[in-house]
């Protein structure tokens with residue numbers, strides 16, 4: 001429902017051979033809200049078990065087509081799911097029905113009402129609203145970076161913090177295509193989880209600036225090193241390292257080899273880091289040899 005509302009699922013076939021990062025992230029948010037802490041799951045489970053519902057047809061890989069009896073009883077991961085299926089097809093009538101905002105909202109409410117306790121209904125409804133706000137916010141940031149007229153879009157003050165964080169992450173990670181701007185690492189698990197965070201160049205707490213130009217996708221290590229002032233980016237978009245990194249007690253590994261290398265920036269120039277934000281970071285952490 002979230003992805004149909006966003007338009008990221010736009011046909012009645014849901015493909016699982018490509019990037020499932022967003023879909024699994026949406027599912028996980030709901031799961032975490034109603035299941036005990038530590039009980040992890042994957043979108044692979046409902047994706048597989050919905051095959052028992054009349055509106056959900058699992059489309060098997062060619063080798064298994066017509067051989068349903070060879071299917072496993074259960075599926076625990078997207079990797080396993082991909083071994084048996086290409087995706088799923090939703091009943092076309094249902095798909096058309098939930099294209100309309102009004103009927104989709106009715107169905108969402110009915111599902112919540114008939115399957116969950118009142119407490120769970122409220123928790124899940126909140127996630128549903130946050131997901132929509134996060135998506136709208138990411139579109140707002142993208143339009144802003146592209147210089148589009150954004151006067152009609154809601155101002156950022158109206159977004160809850162969670163929606164704001166999710167929206168910023170969505171557009172920054174997408175702009176960098178899941179690649180770390182500083183070291184170039186790009187790792188996505190079979191479940192679609194990515195090694196990068198959406199990092200603020202000037203922290204949100206300082207200027208409340210979620211512009212894509214105040215963000216970079218950074219892997220966990222580079223994010224930490226950037227926030228600690230051990231790495232920065234020059235005016236000509238090359239990686240700068242602090243002398244501290246080479247301190248005799250440190251073994252910087254890969255990070256130690258990055259000095260002077262160009263950052264891995266988005267393909268669209270409008271989404272590159274804003275030089276004045278980078279300057280703020282260099283000056284905060286006393287990177288003196290500014291090029």
Ligand SMILES: [Zn+2]
Pocket residue numbers: 180181182183184185218219220221222223
């Ligand atoms: Zn990195």
